[in-house]
Amino acid sequence: NAGVTQTPKFQVLKTGQSMTLQCAQDMNHNSMYWYRQDPGMGLRLIYYSASEGTTDKGEVPNGYNVSRLNKREFSLRLESAAPSQTSVYFCASSPGQHTDYGYTFGSGTRLTVV
Amino acid sequence: DAKTTQPTSMDCAEGRAANLPCNHSTISGNEYVYWYRQIHSQGPQYIIHGLKNNETNEMASLIITEDRKSSTLILPHATLRDTAVYYCIVRVSGSARQLTFGSGTQLTVLP
Numbered sequence: 001n002a003g004v005t006q007t008p009k010f011q012v013l014k015t016g017q018s019m020t021l022q023c024a025q026d027m028n029h030n031s032m033y034w035y036r037q038d039p040g041m042g043l044r045l046i047y048y049s050a051s052e053g054t055t056d057k058g059e060v061p062n063g064y065n066v067s068r069l070n071k072r073e074f075s076l077r078l079e080s081a082a083p084s085q086t087s088v089y090f091c092a093s094s095p096g097q098h099t100d101y102g103y104t105f106g107s108g109t110r111l112t113v114v
Numbered sequence: 115d116a117k118t119t120q121p122t123s124m125d126c127a128e129g130r131a132a133n134l135p136c137n138h139s140t141i142s143g144n145e146y147v148y149w150y151r152q153i154h155s156q157g158p159q160y161i162i163h164g165l166k167n168n169e170t171n172e173m174a175s176l177i178i179t180e181d182r183k184s185s186t187l188i189l190p191h192a193t194l195r196d197t198a199v200y201y202c203i204v205r206v207s208g209s210a211r212q213l214t215f216g217s218g219t220q221l222t223v224l225p
Contacts, residue, residue: 103158105158
């Protein structure tokens, strides 16, 4: 089925470890996004990529880096994980940021930093 | 983007219409109203959006008041699978700013 695929689904890290969350979409969308959701809260934007080759900071970018590898893939990297980064991470895509069609979200990566 | 206010939680009987309100009194003329929902542990799902006319699709109807200061999302025949957090988001059409999610309304459909 067409959509947004995130890997891994679950991850436990020790403080200071690094890891990369992977996201791929097969809908030929131009724009991609990374959000985090803490328990009982709404989603907050970390980074986004309006089109291939561009990335921009969102509301909570500190401690993260992103790479728009190609049109399909947008990865999120934690260089030195901290317990405050324990969260559920969602990747999303849309046809383009100037398009009013809805975003498509992945099923999430549940990250615990101990 | 204009701020939105939604009730924290609502209940609805299965098979009845669920009416979810949203206030956006500071909405400007070029801002659309979007609705998403998030079923437990899943990613948010787009439902519907509109500017000033009422909109309907296979999932729901969106009623926007004439002054555009509030709107209502209607699920005509709620099922248990409609239990979710519903987010009302106001956003400028074509804006470079991204979707901003608030706390939403927890809708519980009761059997």
